Amino acid sequence: MSLLNRTLTAIEPANHELAQQAAAQLTKVMEGDEDSLGLLKDLLLKYLAITGEMHPAAPDKCTVICCASHGVAAEAVSAYPEETTLQMTKSYLIGQGAAANAFANFADSEIFIADFGIKADNIDIPGLLDCRIGNGTDNIAQGPAMSREQAIAALEKGIELAEKLISEGFDCLLPGEMGIANTTVSAAICAAICNKTAADVTGRGTNISDERLAKKTAIVEKALNLNQPDNTDAIDVLAKVGGFEFGAIAGLMLGFAAHHKAVILDGSNCAAAALIAQDLAPDCVDYFLPSHRGGEPAQTFALEKLGLTPILHLDLRLGEACGSSILARELETMLNLWDVVSHLPHDPVETPFQQAYMPNLAPKVTNKTFDFYLSTMQDLDTQAMEACKERLDNLVKPLESLGALEQIATEIAGIMGDELPNCDLDRALLCFTSKVSNPLQMQLTAASSQSAKADVTIAHVRECLPLTAAFDFGREQGEFLSLSYPLLGLSMTEMDEHAPFGTTAELLRQELLNADGSLKYPADEFLAHAPEAVQPFIGAMIGAIIAAAHNSAFIILDDEASEIIARYTELLCPAVRPYILHVQPLLVKANCTLPGGLIAGLGMDIAEAALYMLNYMRTFAESKVAIASDGPGAQRQQN
């Protein structure tokens, strides 16, 4: 039997029975409130099913960047010249300043770079894995990309590489790719397999102009009409409108799935490869963890066909395993949380929290205190922000292809007055709570903060005191923590410790938001409409936000209740706006209703990823890579 057929036959469903047992156990330890974890629960259970172990170790990860050239690049469908593929391949291994390097570093994943058919003679790059199938594919606008034999060879070279990596001990794959013009190819693959039109699936790739997008869409249509890929045969689709790296990534995915190992998907190109793998062995999807939704329309259709829902929405358009690296960190957080709540004997639950108690005293604040904070709020350092933005525009990636991460990095630069803030900013979580603390909540907070490397302060809010007392308490905590911790997570636990997670948020949502999620009241009215019991929490949260922003901390919101209060605080005091990171549901759509730091921890990791990008990536000039010749990048990039 061929390697491909042997692999396809070896792929079996993941261990769903074990996942069911784990789900029952999770229900028990979470006291029936496990759905508060939202999609993070699914992530955890899916990973347990993949490994077939109740408490697997954190995965050993490998990032594999598959490089290949595309004949269709001759049609000018990309913003960058065809040579970029070879130049970037060099930069992964020589300068090591590409996004793939920065994010592999962030995720503690070992990086491998493989040549599956870059168009060039005598490639001699130290460390490059030679998996060549050809000297670039043929132009799909003029005929098939490759022969059927080459398509099978691409799949098998991917499987061989998977087996090599697995034999070296890796058990989680983060695939990535580099191949100028390959979003034309992934659009065509997706249109063929998902039965969509060229207009449905074609996107801007490397940030091309409207004019080029129209041309690219016509090329996708032409390639489909001319080659007539058979959508009941993924190998035919791969041969006719595919590319070597798509076959290779599909092969890697199949190889990992056959060995019960996880694959974390990245962007649209990964999703197109996953469609090929799914068609060849439908059960392999059990081993795929989605990470982010990016900018290419093809990805949406592909994920739908795969039945996968990503949680990260960072507007990434790159494909160098950036989104998957962030998800890999979150997976580890969930595995740790699972171990902690399961009371594993080797993992004693410690709650080394600072405790702060609201004094039973008349408040020290007056209206003047509030005015003082508002009138002396620091402006962001626009010079640092501009320098940071200029650096971002010139890092070796298409303009703005790292979406929300670029905005976050610029914001942090402005807050810190430093165009290049370092990566390991100290982190704290300030969690407001009622007098008694729910032990499960505290355990979950301990687990989340352990993964997030955040020091926790549990701040006990007293009711029955004037609102100004709560404001003053929050202000003091925010002021104190923001002196030592540039990243400050803010959370509040349920007011009623016996209520299910998310109860307070639901109450606030009902009272303070319109049905469409917008704010219902003006700034000076909302407090009067808030449920009385929540008012002290609101006061404390407003105090903490204003004082922390005043001290130039980057505030990372956790639960939905904190999110709603922060949005009203922004209305009350627009100057705090740039200091606040709204994590869920803007950047993370996990439907997680659990307070206590899990989402803030993920937000801190997203901020850290942004800083890794800024610190570890090199510019076009430093990397000797050609800049854009079309789209907005052509105006802003220099080398």
Ligand SMILES: Cc1cc2ncn([C@H]3O[C@H](COP(=O)(O)O)[C@@H](O)[C@H]3O)c2cc1C
């Ligand atoms: C410097 C640079 C780094 C990249 N890293 C990934 N891509 C991404 O962009 C390309 C696909 O977009 P299109 O179809 O528009 O050419 C691929 O190489 C993909 O991996 C890059 C592109 C460039 C220019």
Ligand SMILES: O=C(O)c1cccnc1
């Ligand atoms: O989503 C992707 O994989 C992608 C998007 C744009 C450019 N390159 C890759």
